[in-house]
Amino acid sequence: MxxxxxxxxxxxxxxxxxxxxxxxxxxxxxxxxxxxxxxxGPPKFTPPTKPVIDKTQKEASLRWFLSPEFIPPRQRTNPVKFSVERKDMIQRRKVLNIPEFYVGSILAVTMTDPHVNGNLNRFVGICIQRSGKGLGATFIPRNVVDGQGVEICYELYNPHMRKIEVLKLEKRLDDNLMYLRDALPEYSSFNFDMQPVHYEITGDIPVSPVRRSIKSKNEAKTMMMEHAQKWAEPWRPCDMLKEYDTFSLEEQIFKERAEENTPKNGN
Incomplete structure (x- = not known):
């Protein structure tokens, strides 16, 4: 030493x-x-410093969510346009609280309507589609009212939008639930007085285990045949010349005259 x-x-x-x-x-x-x-000899081992954990941080801020309309489409787009729209969307979100929701969530949307008492119209339904980018983002809730399927396409950043309330936060494995149009009505029926279902902000988004039941094969086949017959000759309702087409009428007249002129047996 x-x-x-x-x-x-x-x-x-x-x-x-x-x-x-x-x-x-x-x-x-x-x-x-x-x-x-x-x-x-070898250097002395120095243990690393312990990380400092901020216990004052709220748990709600641990889950990061980005609304899909902020992401521009994958094609040739103008970045300046989407940059200006993003700034406008952020300013509008300061006035209107747009919550986190997915396709499959049950929403209650309140809009300003001058034709309704109180100037407010409230619609409850399941979100079956989200589309559009930027300020053109839209979503479609669906509900069955008096046995009739009702769908309303809302603009997410419409100035007439008053409130978007998530009654039940969940999502489906599919990004589009348009097939609910062919499903049984109970899969799209929701009470307008439905109370919100509590969910954990920091937990995972629940995936709905509901499996829809499509109509029977005979009903679906009948609907397809009716649809095919409807569009087989779409020009017929607008065909103005068919009123002046007397060829089939002339054939019928000649046939009747021939039957009248033909001598009957025994005369």
Whole structure:
């Protein structure tokens, strides 16, 4: 141990002498110190500092959610346009609280309507589609009212929008629930007086386990045949010449005259 200490002292003395040559000072100093450290033994282990956890941070801010209309489409677009729209959307969100919701969530939307008592119209339904980017973002809730399916396409940043309330936050495996049009009515029927269902803000979004039941094969086949017959000759209702087409009528008249002129047996 004494030999190592004396050797270190000799190297440090040599380093003081070589300081008169600044061009080689850095190279020699690092090499000498490295050699001295290797001769003295391995360096002492220093444990890392413990991370500081801010306990005042709210749990609600731990889950990060970005509304899909903020992401521009994957095509040739003008970045300046979407940048200006994003600033406008952020300013509008300061006035209107747009909550987190997905396709499959049950929403209550309140809009300003001058034709309704109180100038407010409230609609409850399941979100079956979200589309559009930027200020053109839309969503469609669906509900069955008096046995009739009702769908309303709302603009998310419409100035007439008053309130968007999430009655039940959940999502489906599909990004589009348009197939609910062919499903049984109970899968799209919701009470307008439905109370909000409590959910954890920091937990995972629940995925609905509901499996829809499509109409029977015979009903679906009948609907397809009716649809096909409707569009087989779409020009017929607008065909103005069919009123002046007398070819089939002339054939019928000639046939009747021929039957009248033909002598009957026994005459």
């Amino acid at each position: 004494a030999a190592c200490t004396s050797r270190t002292r000799e190297m440090m003395g040599l380093l003081r002498i070589l300081r008169h040559f600044p061009q080689n000072e850095r190279l020699l100093s690092t090499s000498i110190l490295r050699h001295a450290a290797a001769s003295d």
